[in-house]
Amino acid sequence: MAYLNDNYLKLKSGYLFPEIARRVREFCEKNPESAKRLIRCGIGDVTEPLPPAVVAALHKAVDEMAKRETFRGYGPEQGYEFLRTAIAQNDYRSQGIDIADDEIFVSDGSKCDCGNILDILGAQNKIAMMDPVYPVYVDTNVMAGHTGAANEGGAYAGLVYLPCTAANGFVADIPKEKVDIVYLCYPNNPTGAVATRDQLTNWVQYALKNKAILLYDAAYEAYITDPAVPHSIYEIPGARECAIEFRSFSKNGGFTGTRCAFTVMPKSLMAATSDGRFTSLHPLWLRRSTTKFNGVSYPVQRAAEALYTPEGKAQVKGLIEHYMGNAQVLRKGAKAAGLNVFGGVNAPYIWVETPAGVNSWQAFDRILNEANVVITPGSGFGKNGEGFFRISSFNSRANAEEVARRLQTLKW
Numbered sequence: 001m002a003y004l005n006d007n008y009l010k011l012k013s014g015y016l017f018p019e020i021a022r023r024v025r026e027f028c029e030k031n032p033e034s035a036k037r038l039i040r041c042g043i044g045d046v047t048e049p050l051p052p053a054v055v056a057a058l059h060k061a062v063d064e065m066a067k068r069e070t071f072r073g074y075g076p077e078q079g080y081e082f083l084r085t086a087i088a089q090n091d092y093r094s095q096g097i098d099i100a101d102d103e104i105f106v107s108d109g110s111k112c113d114c115g116n117i118l119d120i121l122g123a124q125n126k127i128a129m130m131d132p133v134y135p136v137y138v139d140t141n142v143m144a145g146h147t148g149a150a151n152e153g154g155a156y157a158g159l160v161y162l163p164c165t166a167a168n169g170f171v172a173d174i175p176k177e178k179v180d181i182v183y184l185c186y187p188n189n190p191t192g193a194v195a196t197r198d199q200l201t202n203w204v205q206y207a208l209k210n211k212a213i214l215l216y217d218a219a220y221e222a223y224i225t226d227p228a229v230p231h232s233i234y235e236i237p238g239a240r241e242c243a244i245e246f247r248s249f250s251k252n253g254g255f256t257g258t259r260c261a262f263t264v265m266p267k268s269l270m271a272a273t274s275d276g277r278f279t280s281l282h283p284l285w286l287r288r289s290t291t292k293f294n295g296v297s298y299p300v301q302r303a304a305e306a307l308y309t310p311e312g313k314a315q316v317k318g319l320i321e322h323y324m325g326n327a328q329v330l331r332k333g334a335k336a337a338g339l340n341v342f343g344g345v346n347a348p349y350i351w352v353e354t355p356a357g358v359n360s361w362q363a364f365d366r367i368l369n370e371a372n373v374v375i376t377p378g379s380g381f382g383k384n385g386e387g388f389f390r391i392s393s394f395n396s397r398a399n400a401e402e403v404a405r406r407l408q409t410l411k412w
Contacts, residue, residue: 007145012154016135016380017043023364024374034372039399039406041330042374044189044349044392046254048322050303051315054253057306061299072298077290079106079262083301086308087262091247097234103266103282105289106296106304108259110219110246114183115140117215117244117263119292120284122274125180128160130172132190132378132385134217137183153383163384164191170342170351171195174202178210184233185217187224190381190390191351192343194229200236207242213271214243219261222252222320224346240266244281251348251394252316253307260296260304323348326400327393333404334391338412350391351378355412363389371406 020042028035050058064070078084084104092099107113114136123146129137138156141147148157155161160179162172170193172184184203186195195203207214216233224231233243248261255261265285270278296304306312327344334341340353352375354363360377367373367389376392378385393400 005143005145007143010142010147010149010156011139012150016376019380020364020374020376024368027368031369034369037372038374039372039395039403040374041392041395041399041403042376042390044251044394046251046256046319046323046394047396048254048319050254050258051307051312051319053306053309053312053315054258054303058299058303061302065299075295075298075301077293077295078102078286079104079295080298080301083305084262086305090308092232092234092264095232095235097232098240099234099264099266103264105263105265105285106301107261107263107289107293108296109250110217110248110261110263111136113246113261113263114215114217115143116288116292117285118144118146119288120281121181121213121271124274126160126178127158127181127183128162128175128179129183130164130185130188131161131383132164132381132388133183134185134189135381137215138382155383161382161384164188164193165384166342166353169193171199174206178212180210180212181215182207182212183215183217185219187220187347188343188349189217189220189347190349190376190378190385191388192345192347192349193351194224194226194346197228197230197236200230200233204233204236204238204242208238211272212242213269214239216243216245218245219248220251220347221247222316223324223348225324226346229346234264234266240268242269244269249304249307252320253304253312254319255300255304258300258303260300322397323393326395326397329397329400329404330391330393333401333407336404337407337410339407344393348393350393352389352391354378354387354389358412360386360389367407367410370410371403373403373406 084101087104088099088101150156164170170191221231233239245264249255267282269281330350331344342351344350360379364377376390378388
């Protein structure tokens with residue numbers, strides 16, 4: 001008899017974004033004319049073409065693959081040295097942060113690694129995460145058997161939820177109890193909030209004191225415009241001893257369909273064995289990577305490397321300015337509609353409070369049916385996301401302006 005992983009049966013309904021897709025598909029089938037004017041601001045998928053420097057690098061790499069003399073087969077599972085060096089030098093060492101090339105692990109997405117990291121972390125860890133939160137953090141822990149069942153509100157037994165509300169600026173407070181693993185995401189998805197240097201310092205000090213590990217998702221760091229806001233957890237003294245950082249080329253370089261990201265695993269980061277000894281996680285992550293992953297393709301890694309050229313950097317800057325320009329348009333439109341608006345300043349997401357008496361999915365359905373716009377209901381991100389919805393600024397400027405106009409036509 002073959003048995004399945006019972007932990008999957010604990011998952012609540014469908015993953016948030018497939019549920020959105022289901023509702024949108026049903027709407028389009030019933031309303032074919034309205035479907036023609038549908039604008040999607042739900043899933044945070046980029047819309048603008050790859051930067052020219054990336055396209056040129058891709059073409060060159062593909063041409064190399066067409067010749068015996070320059071053909072490449074299996075590459076190093078942890079990433080080619082040319083890309084690891086470019087990342088470590090440009091994102092860290094040039095900023096005064098001590099990160100070695102071999103502490104960079106290239107992957108096909110930070111979403112993947114946020115789940116894959118559980119392979120090297122024990123099931124006995126007490127895990128804390130923000131609420132609202134990117135659903136992948138919760139769901140992968142459920143799949144791995146790190147939680148109990150969910151209650152009627154969708155909260156899983158065994159997890160420690162850290163409320164992120166308007167009262168605390170959507171930045172999680174340090175827990176009063178001791179936890180072992182903490183998921184942090186700044187700039188935050190879905191709220192668009194950022195953590196100050198002092199707030200991150202408090203988290204690092206907490207982690208060091210409790211021998212905990214911070215899983216720091218910095219996928220949107222390129223969107224930070226405030227010079228006082230840290231781009232990396234490693235800007236904080238002591239973070240090398242307590243933090244793993246995840247970054248992605250999806251949102252800064254437009255790689256959502258190209259797939260390339262990286263994880264920083266400092267050699268000085270330690271965790272305890274079941275018998276109380278401390279050992280470095282770096283060789284375990286290396287072993288996991290070389291055992292379960294065959295690496296990102298050579299052309300894609302050359303494309304990612306091109307983002308660090310002078311031309312690539314300028315083109316990335318242009319992409320970010322485009323999307324953040326959309327964010328300003330959407331913020332103004334939502335405010336003009338009389339809605340309470342957060343985010344959209346150091347992040348590409350606008351977090352909007354629903355009108356009194358309207359819950360998140362009701363807001364989703366109403367905006368879909370009356371404005372023909374797809375947003376993301378806040379309740380899909382957790383209990384504290386109820387009463388909010390997220391608008392993504394990843395779109396054309398014309399679409400952003402049209403969405404801003406349509407929001408103002410809604411009569412709540």
